[in-house]
Amino acid sequence: MTEQRRARQRSRSKPAAGEPAAPRTRPQRPREGSLDGLLATKEIVISCGPGGVGKTTTAAAAAAMAACHHGGKVLVLTIDPARRLADALGLKDLGNTERRIPDEAFGHLQPRGELWAAMLDTQQSWDALVRRHAPDARTRDAILANPLYRNISGRFIQSHDYIAMERLYDLHSAGDYDLIVVDTPPTRNALDFLDAPHRMAEFFSSRLLRWLTVSYRSRMMSMASRPFLQVADRILGTQFLADIAEFFILFQSMYDGFVARADAVTRLLSDRRTTFMVVSTLEAAPVREAEYFAGALAERNLSLGALVLNKVLPAYFRDREAAQVAGRMQAGAHGLAGGLRWTDSSAVEGVQDTAARVLVEVADSFLNFGVVARREAEQQAELAASPEVLATVPFFDADIVDMEGLLRLGSMMWS
């Protein structure tokens, strides 16, 4: 083993138990960094941001690039059941268990490492969690069979956030991968998943929970003296209330395991080996959300490693000279069309008329997109976030349908 590799391994070794994560000093402006460098140094990259900006694709592209150029085992963990992504990765489908992307999917490229992918299945992951934390087989089976459990684990929105972070912790601590890229759930509040572990622990430790379950046990005697239960009973019905109470009495037995795990997940998120990649477009609403998100990361002293701006219009739309040309083209379309020498002499007049119409449309379109492009540039200039890496990805004229497309996208944000 070379000295260099040993040093690298040392720096990657886990901090001793109880050792607090070192405070990070945040750069004031984008550093001369690249996604290449960022992915080479981190073990976990969490891709987040508003919905509909290409977050899943960006995460997959980053992971594919890392597998190609850095080597090692790279995993992309997604929550989006997008068929196209599975197709693009050369897999029939994505499931809860990680699967390796066949090298053939990379085409003529020989990836240095291995690319793996998994899609988070909330229900399956919850079941696995219950199996791990349940104190005995009887409790485990009772929880898995409880109708409320199935409802909550499958539909309770925050449970997706929690389980994504839980799964990440699990995969990371198993040590099977050099780099894990996580695509986060498109939550209403993009921050929910950051607080999810803590909130879940708080939920199970709440005095209210204890109060409810204790009062349920003795409620036959004290029903009349408990106005809440009386009201709840009238609203929800006795059986439903009993189901709730049974569920929480069972879940309390897993309390210690849950809290310990939630703390560990929180520590992992703030570890220096973990970084966040905020993905956005330059449209007004996504930019607002992305900024809010970047601010919240800073507040929590979490590292904003990269800001990826997707679908950015080409810079030539903002070119002043080109806009003047478009203006002249629009005003003098007929003269221009007449000035061109048309070889197709049989219908010169018709062609000239058509050409004039086309030139007007072309110029108008250019000026329209020019407005959008300038608005985008303004949004970008106003971005207060200061990531280590800022990458802009130009507008793609085609959908990404295969690994070639993913890598093409990836190379645009790479260095």
Next chain:
Amino acid sequence: MDGPPLLDLRLVFVTGKGGVGKTTTAAALAQLAARQGKRVLACEVDAKGDLASLFEAAPTDFSGREVVPGVHVMSMDTEASLREYLKLNLRVPVAGRLGPVAKAFGFVATAAPGVREILTVGKLCYEVRERNYDLVVVDAAASGHIVSQLAAPQAINDLVKVGLIRTQTDWMLDILSDPRRTGLVVVTTPEEMPVNETLELADRVASETTVRLSAIVANRVLPELFGRHEEAVFDQLCQRVDELSKLVGGDAEPVMDGARLAVTMRRTRAGHLQRLREGVGTAVPILYLPYLFTRAHGMRTTRQVATSLGEELGL
């Protein structure tokens, strides 16, 4: 198409993938109905304050406020909804905040699926039943969560066998399942993922809820620059860009490149629209709204989109 015209419904839920213009469409629909002389309640379910800002108004609360003539805007608040419910139905006097009951409620609402949803949908159905407005437009949950919101009364019916809630869900289901009164509008953009999600949602709405899909709004449709014949001429012009540059007195290449990009974008999007049309069939009308190059927010947009919607609805 069965069912009445969109604006003759009493309760319209507007949903869509995040970022496709769901709130703008809901605001425009309310504005359009008000132009037709209707008294409209527009309700924002995710209390972000965006809906009121589309009428240039300060954020609203649960009690609501008339922001422009004919349009009232309110923001959903499940705790306030519970308080109103308790007052109306159980004669439980609730002064000020709910205090410990609210805490307990927050807990039960987190634990019991559908409680939050039922209080949201319940309040909206209540406004319809009491005929306080001609039309209730809901800026509803995003497409990922709309099904659990709309299916909540049915889910509660399945979970809760007895109790007051059980009798309450029955009349809600009556309103939600009535295609003459209630409809769902899904907003999408002509892009791959939003169209996929819209098609999936259309299936789920049909199989998991009793609400009828009334219309799909295809937002941000790019203008067609030219037809096939003109495109051939455009190609010729591109080949002679140097000659064109000389005539116009400046480099025409970026302008032609920009047009080519616009044509490609338009074509890719037309493919997705085609897929959308084939996927939903003829039973559900698709309303097309143009891409707005100039503004992204505010009353100006709301009015422009309302006008476009009106044209699409033949008003």
